[in-house]
Amino acid sequence: MTRNQGISNTILDLVGETPMVKLQRVTKKLKGRYYAKLEAFNPGLSQKDRIALHIVENAEKKGILKKGATIVETTSGNTGYSLAMIGLVKGYKCILAVSDKSSQDKIDLLQTMGAEVHVCPANVPAADPRSYYEVAKSIHKKTPNSVYINQYFNELNIDAHYRTTGPEIWEQTKGKITHLIVASGTGGTISGTGKYLKEQNPNVKVLGVDAIGSVLKKYHETGQLDLNEVAPYKIEGLGKNLIPTATNFDVIDIYEKVSDKEAAFAAREITNKEGIFCGYTCGAVLQAARQYEKQDYFNEDSVVVLIFPDHGSRYMNKIYNDSWMKEQGFI
Numbered sequence: 001m002t003r004n005q006g007i008s009n010t011i012l013d014l015v016g017e018t019p020m021v022k023l024q025r026v027t028k029k030l031k032g033r034y035y036a037k038l039e040a041f042n043p044g045l046s047q048k049d050r051i052a053l054h055i056v057e058n059a060e061k062k063g064i065l066k067k068g069a070t071i072v073e074t075t076s077g078n079t080g081y082s083l084a085m086i087g088l089v090k091g092y093k094c095i096l097a098v099s100d101k102s103s104q105d106k107i108d109l110l111q112t113m114g115a116e117v118h119v120c121p122a123n124v125p126a127a128d129p130r131s132y133y134e135v136a137k138s139i140h141k142k143t144p145n146s147v148y149i150n151q152y153f154n155e156l157n158i159d160a161h162y163r164t165t166g167p168e169i170w171e172q173t174k175g176k177i178t179h180l181i182v183a184s185g186t187g188g189t190i191s192g193t194g195k196y197l198k199e200q201n202p203n204v205k206v207l208g209v210d211a212i213g214s215v216l217k218k219y220h221e222t223g224q225l226d227l228n229e230v231a232p233y234k235i236e237g238l239g240k241n242l243i244p245t246a247t248n249f250d251v252i253d254i255y256e257k258v259s260d261k262e263a264a265f266a267a268r269e270i271t272n273k274e275g276i277f278c279g280y281t282c283g284a285v286l287q288a289a290r291q292y293e294k295q296d297y298f299n300e301d302s303v304v305v306l307i308f309p310d311h312g313s314r315y316m317n318k319i320y321n322d323s324w325m326k327e328q329g330f331i
């Protein structure tokens with residue numbers, strides 16, 4: 001670990017090498033020891049800094065991305081922020097197709113960071129021309145000298161976590177990790193981190209977190225994409241209505257689905273009991289840990305790492321807002 005030990009050249013040198021902290025209270029009733037990997041310590045406040053930087057630098061090395069070029073991407077917000085930040089430092093324009101499920105704070109933030117934002121409906125099929133996938137593709141086609149990051153179908157998404165998050169967790173737990181619990185969206189984090197850890201110790205169990213209303217768990221269990229599973233839900237960045245190739249399903253042992261309500265309360269509990277101001281999917285991961293524990297996945301010797309993907313500041317108008325919680329019928 002070398003971060004924070006001297007003067008960094010740019011903010012981008014501070015991506016990765018995030019801290020890990022023992023959970024003191026929220027996992028007290030569960031068997032084993034629980035550690036949170038705090039991805040909010042990345043300069044863009046989320047794990048997406050890792051993949052954004054890796055994919056951009058790879059395109060630069062291949063000569064695909066030249067000065068003055070445009071970066072195009074679909075994003076629920078976090079990848080967009082990371083790309084906008086990278087664009088500002090490296091001199092690229094950034095155009096983002098964002099789901100209308102994303103919080104207004106996230107959209108404002110992207111515009112503040114100089115990105116051009118196109119808001120698209122979340123509840124349409126992926127192949128619909130209004131979906132953020134199709135909108136991003138069409139912007140890419142229309143924009144000369146542009147690069148489409150394509151995080152859902154880009155192998156480098158997995159590779160970024162294989163090279164960084166996995167080794168960091170192995171080192172931080174001194175090889176003692178027994179279980180990894182990760183929120184699955186594009187699947188890059190769970191697949192890359194899980195692959196690295198299983199290569200070090202094949203007994204490490206990789207436990208996925210999916211949303212009620214997403215297709216991932218059923219696809220993992222049956223190999224079938226069942227669109228009857230698709231239903232609207234509130235958690236941003238978790239689950240999918242398609243099968244991303246950035247998910248390596250072979251690395252994942254099992255998925256557990258969590259509800260919007262339980263994930264929201266779990267996130268608020270982490271903030272209130274641990275002092276870790278955390279995002280919505282951090283709550284989803286804690287809720288999944290509790291569900292896995294009920295099914296006897298852990299014992300007193302378990303060393304369980306939970307990846308906490310982002311920071312609570314992005315959800316002030318959602319899970320940390322009582323009016324929003326009431327509107328959803330959660331309180």
Ligand SMILES: Cc1ncc(COP(=O)(O)O)c(C=O)c1O
Nearest residue numbers: 184185186187188189237281309
């Ligand atoms: C807040 C948040 N949590 C979790 C995830 C899931 O991470 P991954 O896409 O690597 O599966 C995302 C992805 O968009 C996210 O934004």
